[in-house]
Amino acid sequence: MTNRPQVLRTVAALRRAMTPYRKAGRGIALVPTMGALHAGHLKLVAEARKRARRVVVSIFVNPTQFAPTEDFGSYPRTFDADMKALTALKVDAVWAPTVAEMYPEGFATRVAPEGAALAGLEDKFRPHFFGGVATVVSKLFTQVQPDFALFGQKDYQQLRVVTQMAKDLDLPLKVIGIPTVREKDGLALSSRNVYLSQAERAVAPTLHRVLKTSAQRIKRGEPIEMVMEEGASDIRHAGFTLDYLEARHALSLKPVASVKDGPIRLLVAAKIGKTRLIDNLAV
Ligand code: PAF
Secondary structure: OOOOOEEEOOHHHHHHHHHHHHHHOOOEEEEEEOOOOOHHHHHHHHHHHHHOOEEEEEEOOOHHHOOOOOOOOOOOOOHHHHHHHHHHOOOOEEEOOOHHHHOOOOOOOOOOOOHHHHOOOHHHHOOOHHHHHHHHHHHHHHHHOOOEEEEEOOOHHHHHHHHHHHHHOOOOOEEEEEOOOEOOOOOEOOHHHHHOOHHHHHHOOHHHHHHHHHHHHHHOOOOHHHHHHHHHHHHHHOOOEEEEEEEEEOOOOOEOOOHHHOOEEEEEEEEEOOEEEEEEEEO
């Protein structure tokens, strides 16, 4: 019989549980999530297992990274199904604090990331987002004290922000980005895909298709600006409201004019119906 992971709800219980893990050596890997786990998250867990003896998954829908107009209230919460999946993967512990445990009365400190967090991508449309993410992720790192933390490359700007934050704050852990898991038709897995109607789901893979074609064209030497304009037009024609389609330096996320400017990452965010999707691809 497989053991259910221990579920920890308070910082005190988490600390008690982590002490023997740390003493046993060979590492602790943390997979931070907001639950509603899909195959992309489970890949992170499997990769965590390869790197560390103990795997901790956090499940916390973090209110500080949602604007009042966003879907904090309706964000999918599937704790029982999540636990079943994590039990099958032999996860050691699930850190699932309440909002009051994470942000107790009087909480008054925030982490304010700059650099990639102000690249004019997600931050332009969700100005509150990276402050909320950086604050909660720095708390998760301090609480669990992992040797490794694994994040999906689907949230590419988030991965860059968290990697830089860990470096800047001298946090003694390695942040690892894991490639995006996709449906057969290219759609990046996301907990928000459940919001898509059948018709929206049918056009959703357009984003990946445009990224792929654009990356090939830029690699062949076509001008980036023209490729981005045509890609944007294809996305709009498919029925999306486009927030951005951009070619950026893969590390700094600064704008690039040509392939000579360094490794390039294409990033896109667009709304179909009420659902906002993001994706990205290396050139
Ligand atoms: O990517 C997510 O699920 C969240 O932004 C994270 C990293 C768990 C922080 O709440």
